[in-house]
Amino acid sequence: MTDRRPAPPAAARVQAFAGRSRQSLGRELLRVAAAMAAVAAAFGLAEAAVRVVRDEVAIGGVRLLPAAALLYGVLGAATGVVLVAVRRVGAVRWPGVWRPGWHLAAGAALAAVAAIAWPINRGWLGDALSPMGLAVNGALLLIGVPVVARGLLPWCERLAGAAMAVPWLRVPVAVGAVVLGAAVPWIAAVVAGGGPGDGARAGGAGAGVADARPNVLLIVLDTLRADRLGCHGYGAATSPQLDALAARGVRFAECFAAAPYTKPSVASLLTGRLPPRLGMEPFGARLPAGELPLAAVLQAAGYRTGLFSANAFVAPTFGFGRGVERYVGPQVSPAAALIGFHVLARLRDAWVEAAGLPEAPWRWYEALVSLPFDLSGARHDPRAPELVAELLRFVDAAGEGAGAGAGRPWFAHLQLMETHAPYRPAPEQRIDGAARAEMELPEGAAHLFLPFRAAPPLPAAELAALNATYDACVRTADAAVGEVIAALEARGLLESTVVLVTSDHGEEFFDHGGFGHGHSLHRELLHVPLIWCAPERLPAGRVVASQVRLIDVVPTLLELLELAVPPDALVLDGESLLPLLRRRQEAEDAGNGQADVGATDRVALATVEWGGSSALALRDGSRTVIVARDGGAERVQCFDARADPMEQRDLAAGDPREAAAAAAIAITLETQVDQLAAERGAAPSVNLDPATKALLEKLGYAGD
Numbered sequence: 001m002t003d004r005r006p007a008p009p010a011a012a013r014v015q016a017f018a019g020r021s022r023q024s025l026g027r028e029l030l031r032v033a034a035a036m037a038a039v040a041a042a043f044g045l046a047e048a049a050v051r052v053v054r055d056e057v058a059i060g061g062v063r064l065l066p067a068a069a070l071l072y073g074v075l076g077a078a079t080g081v082v083l084v085a086v087r088r089v090g091a092v093r094w095p096g097v098w099r100p101g102w103h104l105a106a107g108a109a110l111a112a113v114a115a116i117a118w119p120i121n122r123g124w125l126g127d128a129l130s131p132m133g134l135a136v137n138g139a140l141l142l143i144g145v146p147v148v149a150r151g152l153l154p155w156c157e158r159l160a161g162a163a164m165a166v167p168w169l170r171v172p173v174a175v176g177a178v179v180l181g182a183a184v185p186w187i188a189a190v191v192a193g194g195g196p197g198d199g200a201r202a203g204g205a206g207a208g209v210a211d212a213r214p215n216v217l218l219i220v221l222d223t224l225r226a227d228r229l230g231c232h233g234y235g236a237a238t239s240p241q242l243d244a245l246a247a248r249g250v251r252f253a254e255c256f257a258a259a260p261y262t263k264p265s266v267a268s269l270l271t272g273r274l275p276p277r278l279g280m281e282p283f284g285a286r287l288p289a290g291e292l293p294l295a296a297v298l299q300a301a302g303y304r305t306g307l308f309s310a311n312a313f314v315a316p317t318f319g320f321g322r323g324v325e326r327y328v329g330p331q332v333s334p335a336a337a338l339i340g341f342h343v344l345a346r347l348r349d350a351w352v353e354a355a356g357l358p359e360a361p362w363r364w365y366e367a368l369v370s371l372p373f374d375l376s377g378a379r380h381d382p383r384a385p386e387l388v389a390e391l392l393r394f395v396d397a398a399g400e401g402a403g404a405g406a407g408r409p410w411f412a413h414l415q416l417m418e419t420h421a422p423y424r425p426a427p428e429q430r431i432d433g434a435a436r437a438e439m440e441l442p443e444g445a446a447h448l449f450l451p452f453r454a455a456p457p458l459p460a461a462e463l464a465a466l467n468a469t470y471d472a473c474v475r476t477a478d479a480a481v482g483e484v485i486a487a488l489e490a491r492g493l494l495e496s497t498v499v500l501v502t503s504d505h506g507e508e509f510f511d512h513g514g515f516g517h518g519h520s521l522h523r524e525l526l527h528v529p530l531i532w533c534a535p536e537r538l539p540a541g542r543v544v545a546s547q548v549r550l551i552d553v554v555p556t557l558l559e560l561l562e563l564a565v566p567p568d569a570l571v572l573d574g575e576s577l578l579p580l581l582r583r584r585q586e587a588e589d590a591g592n593g594q595a596d597v598g599a600t601d602r603v604a605l606a607t608v609e610w611g612g613s614s615a616l617a618l619r620d621g622s623r624t625v626i627v628a629r630d631g632g633a634e635r636v637q638c639f640d641a642r643a644d645p646m647e648q649r650d651l652a653a654g655d656p657r658e659a660a661a662a663a664a665i666a667i668t669l670e671t672q673v674d675q676l677a678a679e680r681g682a683a684p685s686v687n688l689d690p691a692t693k694a695l696l697e698k699l700g701y702a703g704d
């Protein structure tokens with residue numbers, strides 16, 4: 001700084017460079033860390049700006065900018081510290097080799113190699129952090145960076161020399177060079193479409209021509225018990241819209257989910273595969289990289305795809321963004337929406353889980369990144385009106401067909417939380433005087449596990465209020481469905497759209513001594529509605545009595561849309577429901593309206609892992625067997641599905657023959673589930689940011 005003599009020759013400069021390092025470690029650390037933090041923060045700001053402009057995150061706006069600056073800035077500072085260490089070792093060990101232009105050359109080379117790696121990652125690897133992806137990217141960096149850096153060195157040395165001659169230019173020139181080198185290809189890649197954070201895009205848009213195919217609308221009313229709908233025989237007027245929709249299409253009277261809570265159940269619904277294959281039960285578990293959810297399959301077939309989800313579990317964080325072009329949901333932390341977060345989350349997994357190193361630095365880092373956000377109250381929690389509006393905006397944009405997407409059909413997944421606690425029904429939908437404006441479930445949901453740990457009974461008035469408030473929520477969700485249907489009809493799209501309404505699981509109101517969901521495999525948690533309305537393709541007013549499953553939805557849709565099963569030979573556990581429909585049609589055409597229902601029942605398997613306890617259930621249409629394990633204890637229960645559908649009398653408790661038969665089924669079931677689980681590798685998991693964690697805990701899910 002105080003050096004006013006003319007610039008010394010190169011060798012002397014190197015000596016000075018090396019010598020300075022012995023005098024002021026603190027200042028050098030500060031200077032380099034600050035410069036690197038500035039470079040990285042600029043990088044993050046550029047990415048965040050692009051995402052805000054492209055409207056890729058549900059919330060964020062300007063709040064995304066400080067998050068990005070912090071997220072990347074901290075990393076940059078850490079890199080700066082490493083650089084100083086490397087430079088010092090280099091200056092001491094190889095004083096003649098280490099030259100001032102190297103850091104610039106290395107930065108520029110890194111950017112160039114990253115730009116080359118990008119198309120390879122997108123087009124070929126799919127998942128940059130799979131073992132194969134890591135190996136290829138590692139090799140590219142190890143070989144590519146030194147080679148490119150060597151080529152750039154003379155140019156960089158001249159630049160560095162010039163910068164060194166003017167002291168106040170040194171840092172800005174270094175920063176500018178790296179920002180230019182790194183940000184340009186990165187921004188170009190982000191603008192070109194999507195980020196690398198969520199794995200393969202399953203063939204990409206326009207991979208197939210699907211002009212003649214219908215649009216598909218999947219509505220999942222989270223936590224909706226089938227038996228609370230009028231069309232399922234419920235007394236109160238909870239569901240005029242869904243009843244009307246069922247009358248225009250096909251209603252499956254006995255449909256079962258494969259898991260009693262959102263993440264594993266929705267994963268099964270969207271892949272047609274059973275939960276043990278997917279390993280989605282742990283709090284942070286993410287859909288394995290090879291799995292193709294419905295959106296990815298349809299996107300590969302040329303569909304435009306959108307996910308409008310009020311449930312933070314049905315979000316890109318957990319792999320549900322695969323194949324999704326437009327996502328709207330409770331993105332509580334904008335930082336989580338950034339590419340870097342997902343990549344870092346998986347690096348953290350490698351650090352903590354694979355290498356067994358302490359997790360504390362990552363927790364500090366997460367806490368720091370979350371600083372710009374008010375985690376207490378400012379989270380965004382989209383309700384039905386907002387999501388319906390977003391869905392219709394997506395439908396209209398698809399219909400306008402501007403540019404390359406003209407004429408392509410769309411697939412939209414709408415996941416509403418109106419029937420999920422805390423219950424907040426629309427005031428005008430309160431049909432019973434006992435219903436309240438807002439109601440929480442009783443405390444202690446995470447402690448429950450049936451039949452081992454039940455809840456103390458609720459006073460009758462309180463239970464009545466809970467039921468009435470839930471009914472009002474059902475009617476609120478029903479009204480939202482009605483709104484979507486009316487909007488499609490007004491646009492002339494209903495005839496050409498396959499509309500599908502279901503739920504991911506039910507809700508218990510002390511049917512077996514518990515409340516909420518997740519804690520058992522009884523009917524009230526697994527029996528869900530399943531309504532298909534496709535006027536051009538399916539009959540109207542039909543009710544199918546045979547037992548079916550949510551895992552049958554994907555195979556049915558694929559057959560209905562004349563799409564092949566995903567090519568990667570993923571075994572679908574579900575089977576298409578169309579043959580069942582046709583068989584019933586034939587039976588009715590032959591004047592035999594009551595076809596043999598039992599013969600066409602699909603065996604429904606369900607599993608749950610819940611706070612260290614677990615259970616398996618098998619329903620074959622006549623018997624229901626539930627095996628529950630809690631600590632060292634195991635309990636096998638058996639119910640007559642026809643005489644006792646609500647599972648109130650355990651046959652295994654009073655009849656040794658029934659108990660023996662149920663025990664035999666339980667053993668087969670356990671073997672089958674173990675086999676399914678053995679076919680999958682260790683399930684990946686995400687590093688949840690504190691805001692998402694807080695939101696999910698609010699929904700009643702306890703963290704690990």
Ligand SMILES: [Zn+2]
Pocket residue numbers: 222223261262263504505
């Ligand atoms: Zn759910």
